[in-house]
Amino acid sequence: MHFMQSLQAAWTRNNSLVCVGLDPEPSKFPAHLKNHPDVVFEFCRDIVNATADLVCAFKPQIAHFAALRAEETLERLIAHIHAEHPGVPVILDAKRGDIGSTAQHYVTEAFDRYGADAVTLNPYLGRDSVQPFLNRADKGVILLCHTSNPGAADLQDLDVGGKPLYQHVAKIIAKDWNTHGNCALVTGATWPEQLAEVRAIVGDVPLLVPGIGAQGGDVEAVVRNGRTAAGTGLMISSSRAILYAGHNVDFATAARKATQDLRDTINRYR
């Protein structure tokens, strides 16, 4: 199914705008798992199984797997999500961006090797670097617009002809690059005013919003500033606050409760 259709269906089916980020950090795993040979898979699988009916998407961050030499684990994890929780889209958070000939290999990596439904990209190299991804009309192309980190302002807020750069990025992507309707934007929860400005520019284009939970973004401000008229349009992502909500054998139950609490808080403001 097309990424945008899967996302719409998951928003409705699970009544949820929550995206659970899968950022494994073995030093934070519960003690009883530590000597298991397939610990990264087991930990992420249990989180996925405990939360799949509460989310609109999962977002594995590729560096967390690559740093552990666990790319094959990431392949199996995404295959597991598709097999056991069909219809829940998987966003590969890879923030790729390169000249077109290399970008084509990143397309193959994200969609054919890993089987992701969408991928995050850096738009800084321009349209030709993104075109190979845009051509896969069934896949989501999620471009950095205004990121959640403090240094986002260094370049993304620079004045370009009377408007900050991120507003140009939002407009160009929504109006010019989104010919197949498969684009979305990353806008950090830690910048709620900018989130409202991006929403005003892009209409109903979906926004991936990291930065709540461990980074301290305000859920109410995110929902009020970022939702569409239909009360959707957001993938509000949380990783550490969900993955490491519990520290014992009941870590998956604790993750489920943290996800449910986040979903309920979000839904109060939709």
Ligand SMILES: O=c1ccn([C@@H]2O[C@H](COP(=O)(O)O)[C@@H](O)[C@H]2O)c(=O)[nH]1
């Ligand atoms: O602007 C951005 C873009 C991506 N991220 C990623 O999201 C998660 C956030 O993790 P938390 O534990 O919920 O803080 C992480 O994978 C980042 O690489 C982001 O934070 N901000």
